[in-house]
Amino acid sequence: QKEVEQNSGPLSVPEGAIASLNCTYSDRGSQSFFWYRQYSGKSPELIMFIYSNGDKEDGRFTAQLNKASQYVSLLIRDSQPSDSATYLCAVNTPKAAGNKLTFGGGTRVLVKP
Amino acid sequence: GAVVSQHPSRVICKSGTSVKIECRSLDFQATTMFWYRQFPKQSLMLMATSNEGSKATYEQGVEKDKFLINHASLTLSTLTVTSAHPEDSSFYICSAITGVLRGYTFGSGTRLTVV
Numbered sequence: 001q002k003e004v005e006q007n008s009g010p011l012s013v014p015e016g017a018i019a020s021l022n023c024t025y026s027d028r029g030s031q032s033f034f035w036y037r038q039y040s041g042k043s044p045e046l047i048m049f050i051y052s053n054g055d056k057e058d059g060r061f062t063a064q065l066n067k068a069s070q071y072v073s074l075l076i077r078d079s080q081p082s083d084s085a086t087y088l089c090a091v092n093t094p095k096a097a098g099n100k101l102t103f104g105g106g107t108r109v110l111v112k113p
Numbered sequence: 114g115a116v117v118s119q120h121p122s123r124v125i126c127k128s129g130t131s132v133k134i135e136c137r138s139l140d141f142q143a144t145t146m147f148w149y150r151q152f153p154k155q156s157l158m159l160m161a162t163s164n165e166g167s168k169a170t171y172e173q174g175v176e177k178d179k180f181l182i183n184h185a186s187l188t189l190s191t192l193t194v195t196s197a198h199p200e201d202s203s204f205y206i207c208s209a210i211t212g213v214l215r216g217y218t219f220g221s222g223t224r225l226t227v228v
Contacts, residue, residue, distance in 0.1 A: 043222040
């Protein structure tokens with residue numbers, strides 16, 4: 001089992017719809033969780049982080065964390081063509097040496113006009 | 114916010130030569146930086162952890178003699194690809210921790226093409 005798993009997609013959503021991305025992790029000791037967006041040929045950029053159970057909203061993005069079920073999700077409301085990218089879930093586990101983040105394989109999102 | 118500057122953004126070199134990539138933290142001190150490699154349509158692959166003032170820690174399968182990492186100051190880490198071959202052509206990205214809960218800040222990446 002991979003430490004951080006994501007559906008590779010592509011997740012195709014019409015413009016204006018909600019895109020829902022999921023990520024599961026294996027280490028119950030994980031404490032902080034991050035969502036990055038990566039456009040083709042570019043480096044990842046941080047969208048959101050979350051460390052408490054529940055929802056965290058920032059503009060059109062909402063991160064949801066459920067530690068009991070070991071999953072974290074990202075909702076993108078009012079999806080725009082510019083949201084088309086690969087979304088990476090990353091997890092910080094205290095026992096990981098050197099504060100390394102563990103990344104999922106990414107979910108490719110396509111927003112169609 | 115925290116900025117990580119990476120240079121060059123793109124480099125083409127001949128097979129057998131060496132290429133140096135620089136990663137700088139512009140407005141903060143980075144005791145630890147990470148170097149990743151990413152092939153087309155694949156996920157990030159961690160190559161090594163760069164620690165200021167000490168030897169880098171390499172991931173399994175990464176040749177430390179081929180990918181030389183130097184982290185001589187709190188704001189600069191360099192990756193040198195020695196004796197480059199076409200199979201080393203890839204997108205190399207550095208990152209630095211900007212606070213545990215804030216995760217990593219990534220450099221803009223270096224597209225290396227070995228001909």
